Amino acid sequence: MAQLQAALPQGLRRASVWALYAVGLVPAAWGFWLGATGRLPGNPVKEFEHLLGLWALRFLIATLAVTPLRDLFGINALRYRRALGLLAFWYVLMHFTAYMVLDQYLNFAAIVEDIARRPFITIGMAGFAMLILLALTSNRWSIRKLGRRWGKLHQLVYVIAAAGALHYAMSVKVVGPQQWFYIACIALLLAWRPLRPMFMRRKRAGAAGQHVTPDRF
C-alpha cells in the first residue's frame, strides 16, 4: 500500500480528501431535499433526524476503523481520518439542529427539559459537547500547540463513540438487530485499543523473525 500512496501525486491526494467531504455530505443533502420536497414518508422530520444520527454514527465508526484497518489489513486511510471525524461532527451538529429547529420548533423550555431529564438525550448531548472540543482542535495549529496533550484529548473519540451507541440503543423501544449491529461494531473497535499493543508486539516480533531467517522457505 505504500506503493499505492506513492503512486498518487500530491495534488490528487489532497483532492481525494476534499472529495470525501463532498461525498460524505451527500446523504444529508439528499435527505434534506427529499424532506423539503415532501418525499419523506410518514413523519418526515423524524426520518431526517434519524438519517442524520445514523450517518453520524457511521462516520464515528469509520473514524475508529482507520487504525485497525492499517494494523490488520495494511490499508492506510490515515489521510482521511480527520475528514471522517469532522464529518461525524457535522452530522451530529445537523442532527442536533434538526432536533432543535424542525422537531422542537425552537421550544427552548422543552429542549432544556429533554436534555436534563431524558438520559438518552443527556448522553447524546455529552457526546456532542466532547465532539465540539475535538472538532475545534482538529487542525495543525492545535496539534502543534497542544503537543502530547493533543493525543490524550483526542482519545475522547472512544468515549464519544460509546456515548453514541448507548444513545442510539436507548432511543428505541426495542433494541433490534440494527442497533445490535452498531453496538457490536463500536464494541469491537473499542476493544481493539487495549488489544492493539499486544498484537503489534507480536506482529513486530513476527516480522523480525522473518528477517532473521529469510532463506528458510
Place this chain on the structure above:
Amino acid sequence: MPAYRPPSIPAGEITPESIFLNRRHFLAGAAGLLALGVSSRSLARPLQSTESPFSTDEKLTPESDVTAYNNFYEFGLGKGDPKARSGKFKPTPWAVKVDGLVSKPREFGLEELLSFPLEERIYRMRCVEAWSMVIPWTGFPLAALLDTVEPLGSARYVAFETVVRPEEMPGQSGFFQPLDWPYVEGLRLDEARHPLTILALGLYGKTLPNQNGAPVRLVVPWKYGFKGIKSIVRITLTEKQPPATWNITAPNEYGFYANVNPEVDHPRWSQASETRIGEGGFFGANRRPTLPFNGYEQEVSGIYAGMDLKANF
C-alpha cells in the same frame, strides 16, 4: 404552513360518498384481477356503515399515511415493515373465540362479525411515541359482542390475544424476536363496555389492510395506540387483571391503563405534545398539545373518578 387550526368541517363532508362509490367500482375491478390470480394479496372490500355522533370533524390523516406508517411488530420493527412485509398474511377465513367468564362461550366467524350493525367512527389515534392520526374506522361497539355472550357477574376484565403465525408474520420468526408472542392486551370490563370502545373491521370505508390489523382489531381512542390490539383471535373475560404485552415488557414505560395523559411523560420523551402525521410537512410547526384522554375526557373521565391517574398511568 399554518399550525393547528380548530376543525371546521362537518363530519358528513369529510369523506364524500362519491369517493367511496368510486372506490367501490375500482375495487370490483380489482377483485376481478384477484380472481384471475394477478395478485395474491388480500384485497379490501367495501363496507356499509352509518355515521356516528362520536366521530370527530378534524381533518382526516391521508389513507396513504394511515396504511404505510404503522407499528405492528409481528411484521417487523420499522414503520414501513407492516405494509411491506404483510403480503403473505391471510385474514380470511377468520374466527374469534370468546370465552372465559361468560355464560355462552363461542366462536364468531368473520362474516358474523361483519353482520353487526357497522358504524363509521372517525377517531383521533394517539401513539405512545408522541405522534397522532385521525382515522375513519368502520366497526361496532365491543359491548354489542360482549352482550351476546352474557358475561358472568364475576367478570372484571377482558383479555385479548393476537394470532401467532410465524410463517405469515416475518416478525414472529427468525433469530431476533422483539416481544413474546402472542401479543396480548387487556381492558377493565367497564372500559371494554364503554360506547367509544369498538372492534374495527375496516378503515376508509373498506375492510382493514393487513398492516392495520386485519381482519379485526380493537380501537380504544382515549388510550395509547398499543392498547389497540390487532388481528384478534381470542377474547377472554377474566376476574384478574390480564397481562398486557408492553406493560410486562417494560412496566416503568407502559402502564396497564395507558390512558393518554400529557402530564405523565414517557421516561424517554415528553407526552405533552404530539406530531400529527401528514400535517405540518418538513418546515411547519408540526407539534400540537396532547389532550387529556386524547380529547375524550368528557366521555370517559367518569369511569376513573377517584383514581390516581399518575400512579395508574
